[in-house]
Amino acid sequence: MRRRTGEAVPPRMAERLLEWAAPRGRTGQSVVGDAREEFSAHLRSGSAVPPSLWYWLHVLPIVVHGIFLGLGASPGALPRVLGGAVRDGRLALRTLSRSPGASSAVIATLALGIAGSTVAFSIVNAALLVPPSYAEPDELVGIYRFRTDVPRGFPDAFVASQSYSVPPITFRDWQDEARSFEAMGAFEGVTYSYSTPDGPVRLAGVNATSGAFRAFGVDAELGRTLLPEEDEIGGPRVAVLGAGFWERVLSSDPGILGKALPLNGVPHVVVGVMPSGFSFPYAGVDVWAPLPDDRRGWPTRSGGFLQTVGRLADGVTMEEAQEEMTTLHARLAAEHGGERDSTARLYSWRELQVAGSRPGILLLLSAAGLVLLISCANIANLLLVRALERDRELAIRTALGAGRRRIAAQLISEALVLALLGGGVAVIAAAAILVPLVSTLPFALPNAAGVGIDPTVLTFALLVSCAAGLATGLAPAWRTWRSRTGSLLRDAGSEGTRSRAQSVFAVGEVALAFVLLSGALLSLKSFLDVTSADPGFETEDRLAMRVELPRGDRDDGAAVALFYNELTDRLAARPGVSAAGSASQMPYSGGVSFPPASVETRDGEEATNLHNSSVTAGYFDAAGIGLVRGRPLTPEDRAGTLPVAVVNETLARAFWPDEDPLGRRLRLDLPGDSVWRTVVGVVEDVRYGFGWTPFPEFYTTIAQRPLWYQTVLVHSTDDSGATAQAMREAVWSSSTSIPVEVTTWDGLIRRSSGFTSARFASRAMAVLATLAALLAVVGVYGVVAFTVRRRRHEFGVRVALGGSQPGILLSVLTRGLRLASAGILIGLVVVLATGRFLDPTLFRSGTRDPATLTVVALLLMVTGLAASALPAFRATRIDPVRALNSE
Amino acid sequence: MGKSYLGELEQMVLLAVLRLGEEAFAVAVMGELDREAGRKVSRGSLYKTLDRLREKGLVRWRTEDGTPERGGKPRRLFTVTPAGIEALRESREVLLNLWDGVLGTLGGEER
Numbered sequence: 001m002r003r004r005t006g007e008a009v010p011p012r013m014a015e016r017l018l019e020w021a022a023p024r025g026r027t028g029q030s031v032v033g034d035a036r037e038e039f040s041a042h043l044r045s046g047s048a049v050p051p052s053l054w055y056w057l058h059v060l061p062i063v064v065h066g067i068f069l070g071l072g073a074s075p076g077a078l079p080r081v082l083g084g085a086v087r088d089g090r091l092a093l094r095t096l097s098r099s100p101g102a103s104s105a106v107i108a109t110l111a112l113g114i115a116g117s118t119v120a121f122s123i124v125n126a127a128l129l130v131p132p133s134y135a136e137p138d139e140l141v142g143i144y145r146f147r148t149d150v151p152r153g154f155p156d157a158f159v160a161s162q163s164y165s166v167p168p169i170t171f172r173d174w175q176d177e178a179r180s181f182e183a184m185g186a187f188e189g190v191t192y193s194y195s196t197p198d199g200p201v202r203l204a205g206v207n208a209t210s211g212a213f214r215a216f217g218v219d220a221e222l223g224r225t226l227l228p229e230e231d232e233i234g235g236p237r238v239a240v241l242g243a244g245f246w247e248r249v250l251s252s253d254p255g256i257l258g259k260a261l262p263l264n265g266v267p268h269v270v271v272g273v274m275p276s277g278f279s280f281p282y283a284g285v286d287v288w289a290p291l292p293d294d295r296r297g298w299p300t301r302s303g304g305f306l307q308t309v310g311r312l313a314d315g316v317t318m319e320e321a322q323e324e325m326t327t328l329h330a331r332l333a334a335e336h337g338g339e340r341d342s343t344a345r346l347y348s349w350r351e352l353q354v355a356g357s358r359p360g361i362l363l364l365l366s367a368a369g370l371v372l373l374i375s376c377a378n379i380a381n382l383l384l385v386r387a388l389e390r391d392r393e394l395a396i397r398t399a400l401g402a403g404r405r406r407i408a409a410q411l412i413s414e415a416l417v418l419a420l421l422g423g424g425v426a427v428i429a430a431a432a433i434l435v436p437l438v439s440t441l442p443f444a445l446p447n448a449a450g451v452g453i454d455p456t457v458l459t460f461a462l463l464v465s466c467a468a469g470l471a472t473g474l475a476p477a478w479r480t481w482r483s484r485t486g487s488l489l490r491d492a493g494s495e496g497t498r499s500r501a502q503s504v505f506a507v508g509e510v511a512l513a514f515v516l517l518s519g520a521l522l523s524l525k526s527f528l529d530v531t532s533a534d535p536g537f538e539t540e541d542r543l544a545m546r547v548e549l550p551r552g553d554r555d556d557g558a559a560v561a562l563f564y565n566e567l568t569d570r571l572a573a574r575p576g577v578s579a580a581g582s583a584s585q586m587p588y589s590g591g592v593s594f595p596p597a598s599v600e601t602r603d604g605e606e607a608t609n610l611h612n613s614s615v616t617a618g619y620f621d622a623a624g625i626g627l628v629r630g631r632p633l634t635p636e637d638r639a640g641t642l643p644v645a646v647v648n649e650t651l652a653r654a655f656w657p658d659e660d661p662l663g664r665r666l667r668l669d670l671p672g673d674s675v676w677r678t679v680v681g682v683v684e685d686v687r688y689g690f691g692w693t694p695f696p697e698f699y700t701t702i703a704q705r706p707l708w709y710q711t712v713l714v715h716s717t718d719d720s721g722a723t724a725q726a727m728r729e730a731v732w733s734s735s736t737s738i739p740v741e742v743t744t745w746d747g748l749i750r751r752s753s754g755f756t757s758a759r760f761a762s763r764a765m766a767v768l769a770t771l772a773a774l775l776a777v778v779g780v781y782g783v784v785a786f787t788v789r790r791r792r793h794e795f796g797v798r799v800a801l802g803g804s805q806p807g808i809l810l811s812v813l814t815r816g817l818r819l820a821s822a823g824i825l826i827g828l829v830v831v832l833a834t835g836r837f838l839d840p841t842l843f844r845s846g847t848r849d850p851a852t853l854t855v856v857a858l859l860l861m862v863t864g865l866a867a868s869a870l871p872a873f874r875a876t877r878i879d880p881v882r883a884l885n886s887e
Numbered sequence: 888m889g890k891s892y893l894g895e896l897e898q899m900v901l902l903a904v905l906r907l908g909e910e911a912f913a914v915a916v917m918g919e920l921d922r923e924a925g926r927k928v929s930r931g932s933l934y935k936t937l938d939r940l941r942e943k944g945l946v947r948w949r950t951e952d953g954t955p956e957r958g959g960k961p962r963r964l965f966t967v968t969p970a971g972i973e974a975l976r977e978s979r980e981v982l983l984n985l986w987d988g989v990l991g992t993l994g995g996e997e998r
Contacts (some may be wrong), residue, residue, distance in 0.1 A: 026961050028948045031934060033953050033960025034913045041914075140994050249963075459968045 004113055006687075008054040010039045012734075020060045035059060048130065053456055063078065075142065088413035095320040095414060102386070103418065105380050108469055108515065111424030111429060112771065113375030116368035117455075118430040118461045119437065125460070126451040128354055134216045134278045136311075140349040141318065142173065143184070143308040143325065145342050151295045151608040153654030153696035164342075164594065164609075165304040166423045173332055174344070175211065180321035184310040185212025187280075191548060192263040192287055193739050196249060202739040203263070203286035207295065213240075213288075216280055217310040222273030223257045225501035233297055238289065239268035242277035247263055263287060265737060266342065279353075281307065299603035299671050301336055309349060322346045360760065367516060367768040369879065372468065374512045376776045380472040381779060382507040383415055387476035394480060407422060408477040415473025423465030427453060430461070488602065494875035503819060506776075506783040510823020510860055511830065513769070513776035518831050518856045522847055524762040531755070536686035536834055537728055538624030541717050542745035544589065545727050547582075550737055558639060564702050564710050565635070567730055568616045574726055576718030582617030582702070582710040585611070587688045588749045589711050594695075596669040599655045611688075611697040612668065614705040620646075622682060622713045630681030637701045644704070645677040648685050651696035666698060673705065690755050713745070772864060776823075780867035784816045788871040795810045795875050796883025805876040812875050816868025818859065824857045893978045897945075899924055900936050901975055904946060904965045911965045913937065937965065983987035 018035060030348050035058060042054050048059075052244060098104040134140065144163035166174075171186040179182065187208035193200050198418055213225035217627060225240055242251070250256055268289055280288075293303070312321055322345070329344040347605035358828060368530035387394070396629040417871075431453045438451045479501070482672040547567075549560060564582050585593060594609040616636045620627065637644050652661040663678045677700065685694035702710070716723040749755055788795070795808055835847025893901070903919040903979055904911040920926045928936075940946045946965050953960040967975075 027963065028962045029931075029953075030913070030950060030963045033957035033962050034930070036958045036960060037956055037962075058930070062934070507946055 010036065010829045011052045012192050012254040014056050014059045015053075018062060022622070023063065028489065030768075031062065035062070035547045041111040041740040047819075050340055051093050052458045057459065091410060092417040095246060096417065102382070106418050107422045107425060109375045109378055109618055109775070110419055110465075111425035113372035113617070114419075114426035114461060114464055114468065115429040115433075117365075117372045117464055117772075118426055119434055120361075120365040120368040121454060121460045122430065122434060122451055122457040123438065124361055125454070125456050126360055127357055128448050130455070132350060133275075133279065134218050134351070136217075137350045138348065139312040140215060141310050141312060141321065141346045142349050142352050143310055144345050144347065145329075145652050146345055149695075151610075152606070153650050154356050155693045155695065159768050161446075162238075163345075166308055167304040168291070168298050168299050168306060169301050170332065171306050171308060172208075174325070174328065175808060178310075178321075178324060180313055180316045180324045181215075181267050181310040183211050183214035183217075184308065185215050186290065186291075186308050187212050188305050188307070188650045192289075193265075193548070193550060193737055194249070194261065195737055199542045200737050200739040201249070202741075204242075204284060205263070205287045205289065206281065207291045210237075211872045212280065212309055215309050216278075217311065218275070218278050218280075219229050219271035221275040222254075223270070225272055225274075226288070226290060227294070229726060231296070232623075233293050233513060235290060237266060237268045239263060239275060240288040241270060242274055242284070242286045242288075243278070244271045244284060247276075249286075250513055258518075259871070263289070281309070294865070306601050316346070318346060364764055367519065367765060370512050370516050370773070371771050372464070372769050374772050374779075375507045376468050377505045377512070378775050378779050378782075379415075379418070379500055381782055383411075383472055384407070384476050384479070384501060384505075385782065387479065399519070404480060405712070406496050407480050411477040412470065412473035415468035415476075419465045419469030419472065421825040422468070423461050423478070426869045427458065427461050427466075430457075430504070433589075435821065439849055441876045475505075488534060502783045502786065503822075506779045506819045507826065508546050509776040509779040510820050511826035513772040514824050514827025514856060515830050516765070516769040517859065518827070518853055520762065520765035520848075521852045521856060524796075524851060525849065527759055527762040527850060533687070533691070535587065535749075536625065536684050538715070539745045539749060541719075542622070543716060543717060543724055543727065543742055544586065544745050545712045545714075545731075545740050545742045546747055547710055547712055547731055547738060547740060550681075550735065553735075554708035560706040560708050561639070561701075561703040563734065564616055564712075568618050569729060570730055570867050571714050571723075573617055574723065576715075577714055577716045577723060579618055579621035579715040581616045581622035582712040583612040583613045583615040583619050583699075584702075584707040584710055585625075585688075585811060586623075586711040586713065588712055589858045593687050597666060598669055598699075599651075599666045600664055601655050602659070603628060607653070608696075610666070611695055612700065612705075614700045614702050614707045616702050616710075619713065621701075622715050624715070625686060626684045628684060629681040630679070632681055632683070633699060633701045638703045642795065643675050643677040644680045644701070646681040646683055646699045647679050648694065648697045650694045651698060652679075652682050654696050668705075677704075687691075690749075746879070773860075774861070777863050780816055780864055782820055783819060784812060784868040786873040787815055788875045791875075793879055795878045796880040799878060800880035800884070810871035811876070813865060813868050814845055816864045816866045816872075820864025827860075828853060845850075892981070893945075896928070896932065896977065897940060898978055899926060900933070900940065901967055901971055903947060905967050905972075907955050907977075909964070912962050913965075933956070943970075943974075944968060946972055951980070958993055 015032065015035070018032055019028070035055070038058065039055050040049065042049075043051055047054070065353070069709075070175070145166050146163050165188075166186065168186070171184075175184045175186075185208060187206050190205045190207050192205040194203050195201075208226065209231045210226040210228050211231075218241065218493045219225070221238075221243065226238070229235060241256070246252060246256065256270050257274065258269065258271075260269050268287075274288075277286075298305075310321075311317065317336040323770055325344040334340065392566060397407060398404070434451060434453070478616050485559050547564075549563065553559065553563075555816075557714075566583050568580045571577060592611060594611055596607065597610040598605045599608050599614070615633065617633050617637075619625075630646070632642065633646055647661060647666075655661075656664055661682055662684050664679045666679065667674055667676045677698075679698075683699070685697075687694055712727065714723060714727060727742050731738050798808060831850060831853065888933060903916045903923070906923070907915050908917055913933060916937075917928055917930070919946060920928050920933075922958075937946065937948075937970055941948065945965055948963040948965045950963050951962040
């Protein structure tokens with residue numbers, strides 16, 4: 001809403017509306033100008049209310065005054081219009097309270113639709129609309145390095161989607177030379193162990209440069225953030241604490257500044273506490289600290305581990321900054337070899353935060369919107385029927401002098417009153433289910449804590465209720481409006497118009513239900529497709545435990561290898577345990593890493609990137625990864641013996657097609673680790689994440705490539721919990737300062753984002769689709785039942801004349817089937833036309849799956865039949881004498 | 888036709904316009920009412936009241952050309968007419984007469 005020139009421009013539509021409602025001429029223009037002026041003042045005030053929302057809320061009351069009271073009109077207008085509205089509302093309440101059952105059903109149905117939309121909107125509001133806690137969010141960008149080539153053996157899409165981290169040298173070049181940024185900072189996600197009286201806990205840590213805090217522009221709540229001198233090698237060890245950690249673990253100790261906290265066993269002096277709600281790079285970080293010396297001093301341009309964030313300098317656009325970074329990075333690449341085949345790309349930081357959750361949120365919102373539409377159609381239908389049944393009452397009122405305008409207004413008022421009551425119930429229901437619902441959402445919701453019923457959400461619910469009221473009241477009001485005076489009393493309107501309007505609603509409901517049901521089935525199918533893909537390892541009866549050695553114990557490679565070998569050997573020897581092993585990178589446990597590497601091929605050495613995991617000898621057995629050729633890694637592959645590697649099938653196929661991979665060599669290109677390793681075996685591919693394809697990977701033994709972090713995996717058929725306890729104790733027997741958490745491997749998979757979002761989509765869609773189908777049944781039933789009631793006389797005559805019962809049954813069932821088929825056809829067209837706009841990650845198997853669409857069509861046909869069965873049966877039981885007498 | 892008395896909001900708006908002098912624009916009047924009287928008036932009621940006061944001949948306005956901040960839209964500067972001042976004075980007298988001797992009952996203090 002704000003342009004760089006400082007000129008304030010309110011939402012165009014709102015201003016147009018105001019211009020329309022205000023009186024003509026300079027008086028009206030001055031009203032619009034006043035609103036502009038106040039809008040500028042609101043922008044300057046830095047209020048938390050989003051400017052466009054503020055403007056709408058400001059303008060609407062003026063518009064209402066303008067329309068109903070007539071700005072500048074005669075003074076008598078006010079009491080007349082107000083009096084009319086009050087009278088209509090009261091009359092509506094009285095009429096509705098006369099049939100409490102029907103009214104409650106209407107209110108409940110509307111509440112269902114409005115509550116769903118309100119819940120979905122409050123999530124959208126918190127995640128996508130509420131501005132983040134840092135200033136000028138549009139200026140904050142993430143700077144990422146992407147490959148421009150695809151290394152051999154990697155799926156194209158995977159490479160295109162993965163940025164890769166930046167080494168400190170590259171970051172410093174960017175920081176020193178780029179002119180487009182006011183501040184630039186780098187950071188790396190880490191964990192810290194911290195000892196509490198209840199045992200060691202693992203803290204979410206971020207090692208960052210001071211520039212990252214300057215880029216965010218958020219001050220510490222207490223003390224300060226990091227300083228530039230703390231970025232230097234040999235600088236002091238300091239820590240900035242997250243508000244959550246400070247409150248939860250340190251009991252909001254106000255004297256914490258200056259105290260030293262042991263993090264990973266190393267004292268860090270606390271210099272600041274950040275405000276709660278500060279989310280960098282994500283919510284819930286416990287500790288920020290400068291990069292440790294060995295990371296700052298990383299000697300090469302390969303093997304990066306930093307992510308970069310920057311704030312655009314004043315007046316610099318994203319495009320200009322991108323242009324500079326592209327040129328700068330290309331020059332660095334030409335000057336230094338290490339940057340070959342990569343490019344720097346800028347992304348809006350805010351966009352990065354919401355991108356992951358947007359498809360899920362929007363799916364939820366649109367599905368909820370469809371359910372609302374269906375419930376409106378349902379209610380409109382119901383009100384239409386009621387209006388028809390009240391023809392006589394309305395006709396008498398007309399005869400007594402009530403104008404068509406008044407009667408139409410009354411019908412709309414009734415619908416509005418119903419919708420507002422429904423909206424009230426909906427808001428209460430939404431408030432009740434919102435918090436538990438958000439905690440089950442699979443995607444990390446930006447600003448999850450901000451989800452709630454706030455003024456924006458209330459306004460939304462109010463607008464939706466009014467819209468629903470108008471939508472449902474319009475049909476009966478329109479009908480009254482069009483009927484000629486007196487005709488209401490004479491007959492009950494023409495049969496044709498009445499059932500046509502009703503049928504339109506019923507068909508619409510079936511069509512919407514078709515859309516939702518196919519969405520639900522398609523997402524369920526995608527979910528099953530992903531879950532049934534062979535991951536390449538066994539997941540049953542597997543317990544996993546992440547172990548990270550304290551900093552002091554990390555550097556002695558032999559000791560690290562000994563620790564993990566002994567730990568897994570001890571666990572493997574336990575009764576009930578059939579195998580135990582550990583790996584630095586394990587599927588579904590989070591990160592993947594692709595260090596630079598070289599492979600010996602027929603044409604010489606090829607520089608590439610490979611996935612690498614350093615494992616203990618028991619890992620393949622514990623994970624159930626099968627050996628294809630050669631031999632596995634064994635305890636005999638020690639530090640002093642021939643360096644060996646085991647590769648996966650994808651790597652073997654990619655680099656040595658039609659050749660024997662055994663005896664070939666490859667190596668890592670990392671500082672301090674570039675020894676050639678001989679391939680001794682080939683194992684099956686595994687998938688590291690949901691829906692991912694396998695990539696080239698090799699395994700090394702922990703003895704020959706000691707890494708201080710491992711995930712220990714135990715295959716145990718004992719489910720008494722004793723094994724889990726033994727795993728914890730095995731670690732604590734050597735060090736009590738290592739935090740551990742044991743989970744099942746199944747549990748790890750179920751927590752992975754791909755799994756949870758696919759499951760969430762299919763579940764949410766299933767719930768909403770069921771609601772839609774139920775509402776559609778009610779809709780079809782209502783129409784068919786009404787038809788039967790209206791045709792009592794005709795059916796009575798048919799029975800009296802000896803018409804067959806099956807004939808009557810068939811004619812009613814056909815009516816229901818016809819409605820259903822029309823709805824299905826329309827729904828099919830909608831699905832086919834809109835399917836390609838749906839998010840491919842939620843609908844992997846496409847949206848034009850004939851089998852699924854056929855199933856949905858059949859399902860709705862049966863539903864249509866079922867809905868007309870009861871009225872059809874009733875039609876056959878009509879007593880001709882009574883039917884004929886009642887007319 | 889009987890004598891017409893000023894409504895409470897009408898009095899307040901007239902007083903605010905008087906206090907603001909050369910600065911009596913609609914937005915300023917609203918700010919003045921909020922600041923000095925603690926009264927949050929909706930824009931609709933304010934415009935309505937100003938219209939009514941003009942119809943009664945108690946205020947008049949002239950329009951000035953707009954600033955960029957107002958998107959170039961004109962603004963109205965309100966002034967109280969002699970009739971308006973007379974109406975205010977009458978209202979004040981009527982109220983003072985009625986208040987006379989009531990403060991003791993209400994527990995207030997004479998100033």
